[in-house]
Amino acid sequence: MTLRDVAQLAGVSLSTASKALNGRTDVHPETRRRVLDTAERLSFKANSSARALHTGRTGTLGLITNDLEGRFSIPILMGAEDAAGAGEMSIFLCDAREDAIRESYHLRALLSRQVDGLIIVGSRTDPRPSLGHELPVPVVYAYAPSDSPEDLSVVPDNVAGGRAAVEHLVSLGRRRIAHIAGDRSWVAARDRVDGVHDYLTEQGLELAGGRPHYGTWSEGWGRGAVRAVIEATPDVDAIVCGSDQIARGVLEGLKGLGRRVPEDVALVSFDNWEPFARGSVPQLTSVDMNFEAMGRRAAQKLFAAMSGKVEQGVLTQPCRLVVRGSSIQGA
Amino acid sequence: MTLRDVAQLAGVSLSTASKALNGRTDVHPETRRRVLDTAERLSFKANSSARALHTGRTGTLGLITNDLEGRFSIPILMGAEDAAGAGEMSIFLCDAREDAIRESYHLRALLSRQVDGLIIVGSRTDPRPSLGHELPVPVVYAYAPSDSPEDLSVVPDNVAGGRAAVEHLVSLGRRRIAHIAGDRSWVAARDRVDGVHDYLTEQGLELAGGRPHYGTWSEGWGRGAVRAVIEATPDVDAIVCGSDQIARGVLEGLKGLGRRVPEDVALVSFDNWEPFARGSVPQLTSVDMNFEAMGRRAAQKLFAAMSGKVEQGVLTQPCRLVVRGSSIQGA
DNA sequence: TTGTATGCGTTATCAT
DNA sequence: ATGATAACGCATACAA
Numbered sequence: 014m015t016l017r018d019v020a021q022l023a024g025v026s027l028s029t030a031s032k033a034l035n036g037r038t039d040v041h042p043e044t045r046r047r048v049l050d051t052a053e054r055l056s057f058k059a060n061s062s063a064r065a066l067h068t069g070r071t072g073t074l075g076l077i078t079n080d081l082e083g084r085f086s087i088p089i090l091m092g093a094e095d096a097a098g099a100g101e102m103s104i105f106l107c108d109a110r111e112d113a114i115r116e117s118y119h120l121r122a123l124l125s126r127q128v129d130g131l132i133i134v135g136s137r138t139d140p141r142p143s144l145g146h147e148l149p150v151p152v153v154y155a156y157a158p159s160d161s162p163e164d165l166s167v168v169p170d171n172v173a174g175g176r177a178a179v180e181h182l183v184s185l186g187r188r189r190i191a192h193i194a195g196d197r198s199w200v201a202a203r204d205r206v207d208g209v210h211d212y213l214t215e216q217g218l219e220l221a222g223g224r225p226h227y228g229t230w231s232e233g234w235g236r237g238a239v240r241a242v243i244e245a246t247p248d249v250d251a252i253v254c255g256s257d258q259i260a261r262g263v264l265e266g267l268k269g270l271g272r273r274v275p276e277d278v279a280l281v282s283f284d285n286w287e288p289f290a291r292g293s294v295p296q297l298t299s300v301d302m303n304f305e306a307m308g309r310r311a312a313q314k315l316f317a318a319m320s321g322k323v324e325q326g327v328l329t330q331p332c333r334l335v336v337r338g339s340s341i342q343g344a
Numbered sequence: 345m346t347l348r349d350v351a352q353l354a355g356v357s358l359s360t361a362s363k364a365l366n367g368r369t370d371v372h373p374e375t376r377r378r379v380l381d382t383a384e385r386l387s388f389k390a391n392s393s394a395r396a397l398h399t400g401r402t403g404t405l406g407l408i409t410n411d412l413e414g415r416f417s418i419p420i421l422m423g424a425e426d427a428a429g430a431g432e433m434s435i436f437l438c439d440a441r442e443d444a445i446r447e448s449y450h451l452r453a454l455l456s457r458q459v460d461g462l463i464i465v466g467s468r469t470d471p472r473p474s475l476g477h478e479l480p481v482p483v484v485y486a487y488a489p490s491d492s493p494e495d496l497s498v499v500p501d502n503v504a505g506g507r508a509a510v511e512h513l514v515s516l517g518r519r520r521i522a523h524i525a526g527d528r529s530w531v532a533a534r535d536r537v538d539g540v541h542d543y544l545t546e547q548g549l550e551l552a553g554g555r556p557h558y559g560t561w562s563e564g565w566g567r568g569a570v571r572a573v574i575e576a577t578p579d580v581d582a583i584v585c586g587s588d589q590i591a592r593g594v595l596e597g598l599k600g601l602g603r604r605v606p607e608d609v610a611l612v613s614f615d616n617w618e619p620f621a622r623g624s625v626p627q628l629t630s631v632d633m634n635f636e637a638m639g640r641r642a643a644q645k646l647f648a649a650m651s652g653k654v655e656q657g658v659l660t661q662p663c664r665l666v667v668r669g670s671s672i673q674g675a
Numbered sequence: 676t677t678g679t680a681t682g683c684g685t686t687a688t689c690a691t
Numbered sequence: 692a693t694g695a696t697a698a699c700g701c702a703t704a705c706a707a
Contacts, residue, residue: 015684026694031686041692058456062402063684065393066699073436073457083414091439100453105404106437108422122431125389126404232623258623265596289619292563292589346700357678362702372676394700397683 014057023051034059065127074104074315075123079111080136084286085156085304089134092308096316102129111136120144130315132308133157138168138201151318155311156304158327165318166327167311169302171201171283174332175208178253178281178300181334183212185341187251187279189221193238193263195255197227202255205283209253221246230255235262243270251340254282257289260297264339280339295338303333345388354382365390396458405435405646406454410442411467415617416487416635420465423639427647433460442467451475461646463639464488469499469532482649486642487635489658496649497658498642500633502532502614505663506539509584509612509631512665514543516672518582518610520552524569524594526586528558533586536614540584552577561586566593574601582671585613588620591628595670611670626669634664 020030025044032040033048051057065071074093078086090104105123109116123131130150135141135157143161144152151165158166182190192209195202206225213219222245228234235254239262242249254260260282264274272278274295282290285301307330314324338344351361356375363371364379382388396402405424409417421435436454440447454462461481466472466488474492475483482496489497513521523540526533537556544550553576559565566585570593573580585591591613595605603609605626613621616632638661645655669675 016686017684027684028686028688028695029693032693035686039692044692058452060397060684061457062393062396063699064686066391066397066684066701067686069699071393076437081418083418087412087414087418087439090437091441094439100449103436103438103453103457105434106407106421107434108418108425110422118431121389122434126392126434233625236625258619261623288589292592294564294567347702348700358701359679359703360677363677366702368703370676375676391700394683395702397685397700398702400683 023048071127075128075131078134088304089308092305093312096309096312153311170329171204172208174300175205176212177334179209182251190251191221192225192253194225195230221249232262235259236266239263239266251279257284298340301333354379402458406459406462409465419635420639423636424643427640427643484642501660502535503539505631506536507543508665510540513582521582522552523556523584525556526561552580563593566590567597570594570597582610629668629671632664
């Protein structure tokens with residue numbers, strides 16, 4: 014099924030058929046209708062290799078991801094699909110599995126496929142090595158920013174997320190707030206801590222126990238840490254947890270200690286990973302990273318760069334507090 | 345950077361350069377080396393649109409998925425990447441979001457991009473509508489089988505998985521085994537029940553309480569159901585749970601009832617979704633669906649079909665029991 | 676063994 | 692308004 018067939022059946026020349034299908038001017042309305050009709054009838058779709066060969070644009074994006082479970086990359090992919098609009102763009106998804114060799118391998122393959130742009134998704138918000146500035150197509154880094162200020166990156170605003178979490182608790186009248194955080198070596202953990210600390214300081218408050226408790230991103234850490242927190246500051250009335258998984262551990266620990274959530278201790282966590290956040294009793298109030306919006310934004314910036322509007326630096330994507338039963342009774 | 349440039353710098357003609365790079369015979373070793381060297385030096389990669397236009401093969405696969413979180417599709421994608429071998433294939437990932445309109449839309453787009461084959465991933469193992477047999481490229485259905493016997497599908501062997509789960513419990517000496525299953529309307533739930541039932545019957549045993557307990561795929565269902573089970577059959581010494589999430593609820597419920605796991609009651613579940621299976625205390629013994637192997641298999645079958653070896657029917661992919669602390673002390 | 680010439684399906688330029 | 696024709700970059704049949 015080629016354009017030639019369509020042209021023949023419509024009784025026009027190849028070039029007229031092309032113009033008609035591409036919505037160009039200088040083609041009689043009647044002729045255009047006839048061409049469109051026959052194309053529809055034959056369910057003709059232009060061969061995109063041929064088109065790409067001529068136009069130099071393939072209408073494809075490369076998405077290289079490094080998060081093994083696709084927890085970030087699938088929503089980001091969906092956002093990018095949306096941003097592209099009526100399916101003008103198709104996306105190659107490659108999994109680099111945190112391996113630089115594999116990543117550069119995928120990179121070469123994608124460039125050879127003449128993708129129009131690249132989105133690089135990391136597994137944590139710590140800066141990652143830049144792919145360099147010699148690439149023939151624009152690149153946007155998502156979730157993990159590039160370590161080069163000349164690149165463009167989109168990352169979640171974890172500091173604002175931390176503020177939002179603790180602001181919510183304060184607005185509920187809680188004042189003795191502890192923070193059981195994630196892994197100190199992760200920027201995300203420290204950013205969240207910073208946001209919490211900033212807001213408390215502004216309000217003339219401070220963390221129960223005077224400092225955050227760093228650990229690991231696990232339920233086990235939450236279970237263990239909450240014992241220490243309750244022991245050190247028995248009057249604590251709220252806990253900010255570094256992730257939903259930590260919160261699940263904290264919740265379990267609090268039950269074991271006879272504290273009710275949210276009556277005695279309110280909980281707010283991060284990620285809003287629904288299987289975890291909505292599986293517990295009570296469900297978790299959590300700060301959502303807005304991955305899909307991040308994907309949309311990344312793709313939009315990519316399109317902008319493709320049309321010449323290059324931008325640099327790190328853009329932050331607002332987070333969104335989702336309130337559930339762990340912080341408000343009856344929610 | 346085109347082949348012409350490479351040829352020019354290597355001092356040969358276009359066609360000689362092409363032959364040299366494509367490893368064809370009838371080219372002087374010395375000449376080939378010179379061409380390969382210059383290609384390497386210029387980091388030349390053939391324009392795949394041009395190649396595709398000529399050969400009719402794009403070296404791309406389309407993967408249309410319907411599972412929102414990418415829990416199935418990412419491992420399946422990885423498996424397919426592996427099966428393709430040294431990165432010969434790139435994969436378009438499209439998310440149809442359980443929407444037939446969107447699916448057919450992606451389908452059209454992928455066909456217009458001349459993908460060499462298609463993998464269609466569903467969100468549950470119930471049969472799904474076939475895309476038809478008029479497609480110009482081979483299709484393999486993964487996880488959710490096609491409802492047409494003329495198509496080729498690869499699905500997890502949930503019946504064998506159910507057998508494996510209960511066989512493990514019986515081998516540990518458990519005899520009063522209950523089954524808190526998932527949603528009865530899902531084939532996966534019924535298959536797992538069937539496997540459990542078959543093995544028990546073979547062994548002259550039967551389920552504690554005489555029948556499985558169907559519900560929903562949630563922690564909440566597990567929490568509630570386990571109370572009823574313990575009440576009805578207080579001497580139960582093992583429970584097969586329809587999913588890891590159900591098992592998490594069951595585990596929590598058992599603790600509330602003062603039963604120890606695994607000493608009093610052993611637990612086996614399905615999915616081996618690590619964040620859940622490894623987050624609890626004890627960790628969950630679980631039946632893994634082997635998604636990555638499923639992806640490899642699907643891709644292999646696709647490649648076979650692409651080279652003429654068409655197959656039909658539903659292939660089952662073996663599951664794998666992962667033993668952890670919920671069934672064996674000290675594990 | 677090497678080079679010349681042709682075609683893949685499309686778009687774009689230029690006559691008509 | 693329409694149509695002939697030349698690219699796009701590569702692979703191959705065929706001539707040298």
